[in-house]
Amino acid sequence: MRITVDYELCDGLGQCALVAPEVFALNDDEELEVAADPAPELAGKVAAAARACPVRAISVEGA
Numbered sequence: 001m002r003i004t005v006d007y008e009l010c011d012g013l014g015q016c017a018l019v020a021p022e023v024f025a026l027n028d029d030e031e032l033e034v035a036a037d038p039a040p041e042l043a044g045k046v047a048a049a050a051r052a053c054p055v056r057a058i059s060v061e062g063a
C-alpha cells in the first residue's frame with residue numbers, strides 16, 4: 001500500500017502514531033515519519049489511523 005501525508009495539513013501531534021505505531025512515528029524533531037512499505041496485514045490499522053487524523057491529512061492507495 002502507498003501512504004501519503006499532506007504535511008501542509010498535518011498538525012504533528014501524532015494521533016496516527018497512537019493508532020498505528022508500526023507505521024507512523026514522530027522522530028526526535030517531532031516530525032512525522034511514515035513507513036515506506038507497510039505490511040499488507042497492517043491495512044486495517046492504517047485505515048483506522050487515517051480516520052483518526054483530525055485534519056484528514058492521510059491518504060492510502062492500494063490497501
Ligand code: SF4
Pocket residue numbers: 005009010011012013014015016017024032052053054055056057058
Ligand atoms: S494524525 Fe494526521 S495531523 Fe496528526 S500527526 Fe498524524 S497525519 Fe499529522
